[in-house]
Amino acid sequence: MKHTLSVLVENNPGVLARVAGLFSRRGFNIDSLAVGMTDNSSVSRMTIVVEGDERYLEQLNKQLHKLVDVIKISDITRDAYVDRELVLIKVSADAAKRAEIMQLVDIFRARIVDVSPKTLTIEVTGNDGKVTAFEDSLRPFGIKELVRTGKIAMLRGKRASSKNHINKEEDES
Amino acid sequence: MEITVAEALVRCLEQENVEIIFGYPGGAILPVYDALNKSVIKHVLVRHEQGAAHMADGYARVTGKVGVCLATSGPGATNLVTGIANAYMDSVPMVVITGQVATSMVGTDAFQEVDITGITLPITKHNYLVKKPEQLPAVVKKAFLLASTGRPGPVLIDLPKDVAQTKINFKYPKKVALPGYKPTIKGHSAMVQQAAKIMMRSQRPVIYAGGGVRIANAAPELLQLAETICAPVTHTLMGLGSFPGDHPLFLGMLGLHGTRYANQAVTECDCLIAVGARFDDRVVSKISGFAPSAKIIHIDIDPAEIGKNVITQLPIVGDVKNVLGALLTHMEKKENTSWMERIRRLKEEMPLHYKQDGNLKPQYVIEKLNEYKEDSAIVVTDVGQHQMWAALYMRFNEPRSFLSSGGLGAMGFCLPAAIGAQLGAPHRQVILVVGDGGIQMTMQELGTAAEQKLPLKIFILNNNRLGMVRQLQEFYCDSRYFAVDFKLNPDFAELARIYGMEGYTVETPEHLLEILPRVLSSAAPVVVNCIIDREEDVLPMVLDGSNIDEAIE
Structure with a gap:
């Protein structure tokens, strides 16, 4: 698991x-x-x-x-948490496919961040399930490059998985 | 007042009550040596940096204090690596200081530059590269704290030359912050109570004690526990000395080359109490056959050792002395005549034995050494057959009296470690048991020993070959012996004399007996070159894939 x-x-x-x-x-x-x-x-x-x-x-x-x-x-696996990952995908997109890809971008609430005559570069954030689904739906168009940040996560609600403000005593003289 | 970082380093070491440093100078460490020159701290000039690391290690094992060694950048630092790894594997408190090229040169493949913090990452408890001059005092404080507390280990400080020359306003911190470092000292009280209950109820308890007992200075508590619940005690190699070897409850060493009765007792026991030990593969052999009917209680300061190799029913994380003390408050003396009788019978039925045939047998040499050595003697071994014979045939009644490279199994350990031990305990007799292979790995330190006028008693069990490897080839390569014979060994007795020591060569049991009393009572350093039977095997021996009670002998 x-x-x-x-x-x-x-x-x-x-x-x-x-x-x-x-x-x-x-x-x-x-x-x-x-x-x-x-x-x-x-x-x-x-x-x-x-x-x-x-x-x-x-x-x-x-x-x-x-x-x-x-x-x-x-x-935090067993706790309720939100997790996100940012992915950049460069996908082949000639004039004929462009509209279809842009529709997918809308559906997944992704964003186009760069355009060239033959490609689109798309930014998508979400949890693992969403990112993977988006990747799968773009695959038929031809993914030229893909980069993922890796997952970041935080517990839901007011609980914190760990305090950021550690009592870091200064080295006393 | 402003002083250089190098001077500050020496002041820090003085504040940590460092009495002795083992080292070897060089370019990048020059400022530190210049500062050390003005200090009261004794510096021992070694012949090779590996020797410095092993000496600091031997010194630390005997005194319980932090051993300190010092070397320059590049090759000086890499030569320390075996010694650092050795200290890491056996949890020895050590602070290692290396010089580094100037910060402006770091990362440029400069002359004598090596990434020693990178190299020693997996073999130090922690390490530091001091980039900012004002960090130095806190780094030294942290290094000593980390090295000596929790599960001890080596900590390395890499000091660039330009940082060492920079002036700072020196103040040694009283306290430092290590937010990620909180060793557990006190055992969980519910676990302690439950463990006490299991021990009191057990019919056939065995205590399996490791190096943690010595590190925690818990020998008195161990003895009390064993006597309270009538549990025989078996030791790992690292544990020897923590329980009196003359005690009726003593079972000797267990494992691959353990006594048959120790391995049998562990196999039969219904409760195995592991104290400061880590279920090493050389102890456990086949996991499924190790203490198969026992509830296993595991007491160790390092939580990562719990459940690493063997699944335990009841773990207690904490300082061994503290936990044993707490356990004893929940216990009362009980008798167990049937188990005691069984142990007595096992010892009778499966004694250690070897054949006398007129040749000088290594086991005989060890037995006689054991007979003639002083009670408080420190025995230091190298690695190989002689090490196992010493572990099996010698009896130690005091902790910190048997020093051996356990986890790493580093040949070459014996001589430098013994030098460190003798300097740490100048009034105790130090006896070295070493092979002709191992002595030649660090033989240059005879120079250091002679220079320091240390009355070491060096016994070379010389079979002109790598006996342990030969034995492995006998069992695992159908006796196809290869690359195990030294066709040219020096005359070790003559070599000793060249260094100004006494040197003897012994080829018969009679000759050994004749010189032993004289040699051991002499105030001079002595090398006794014992020409032993070349074909002798270390037995018993548990073959790969067997259970520990299936040893051959």
């Missing part, structure tokens, strides 16, 4: 290498990983999607915890 982990890390140089290195050397497979700063510039959030059974996830969780730069890990 696929798990979505929301991981808070100290925004230190090399933190991504530490996390990625851990996954590769312990043989864990990452489906996707998205990383960016939180509202606290010294803390970053990684949203990691991995597939595996409970025991596999438990071991992954514990190994991740051992990294000194990892502050908190929340497996």
